[in-house]
Amino acid sequence: MTPRWTATGLSQDLPKGVVMAGHWQGHDLAVWRSATGRLQAWNDRCPHRGMRLSHGFVRGETLACIYHGWVYGAEGGCKHIPAHPALTPPATITVTAFACVEQDGVIWVAPADMAGSPPAVSGVQPLRSVSLTCDLAAVLAVEPALLGQDILRGTVQIDGQGHDVCLLVQNNPAGLTLHALCGVRANKVAASHWVENLRRRAEMKVAA
Template sequence: MQKDFSAAWTPVALSADLPVAYVIPARIETADVAVWRAEDGTVSAVADRCPHRGMRLSHGFVRGEALSCIYHGWRYGKTGHCLAIPAHPGLRPPEAIRVTVYRVAERDGVIWVSATEEPGEAPAHEGFTGLRSITLSATAETLAGCLNSALRHGTIDWKIDEMKARLLTTPSSEEGILLAHLLIEAGATQSQKRSASIALEALRRAAEAAVKQGEAA
């Protein structure tokens, strides 16, 4: 039987949420990461700590094909190696100065990150397109319970007014907060997109209310 590697991949953002020359924080099972898109459109993910003083690289900025720390401007390329140290413009940074790089895949409008080197592609969601992402104070199990749907590897299938929808869930970089990405059928009309967005907000309220009721019980 072929091994399922889908659990090794974490959906950290929708493609539309990461424009060119932009960086965002994210969380995978083993680490906090900074996910950034270079000016050539490619996406990279690195450990969210600058080796110099520990500043979060997700607070930094992208110029060309490099991610720079906002503190002292140390620049890192897609391979994780330090490219330049502004305080020492004539110095070629040693190869030992680098940040950990994680595998990234961009598929069906979703950006995935994996901490493993195992083979296997990121999960496919053909026929769907990303609509929006939300954060909420609830668990994936609570969301699935509110929808009376099964939870499989953080994924919940859903129907909104007879339109197929799918939720991809993962813990966010903030403790106790869940990140959920809503995918809907590709080719959905503007009216369907509005309905899906409204339904997602209603689901958030229901899930958070269910958590509060459980805490009060």
């Protein structure tokens, strides 16, 4: 699979001091924002015993594992081991970090050495993310106005009017997550209902 920038969330859903789970091309991620707003995306596995770091806690500019409390700093290096407070952790204890960029209100992730910038999604505003248990083919089958593969875009009917919609596709082991953006003139409540209805219709098509 060719590495590419993948949308893993919307900026509005990750305030300062919060960690959330994400996914990038087969890798589970811990995506977190420090107290000062610095954004990071790491492999979701503590180097100690493998606990998910997305279950951990943001402490200032660090992320602490929920299991034994090992603390990791900005570049993924272990900074503190509570059971050995006098020890300076070896530099080899490091979490794999990904490139993580915010653009157009979207959190994009790619390998650390990825060149270039994420694709631009102009003319739309962030709306919501929704997880589906079906595949992309089901989504395209129930809403043929949407065109694309990793970025679905088209004009759909919301509240009886045509509005531009952009859905950023994140594939997950259990299906996919769509990060939705809508035209700036669309009513966001109505657009959110349209997204939920799309999820329901696509999942029902698979079940039928």
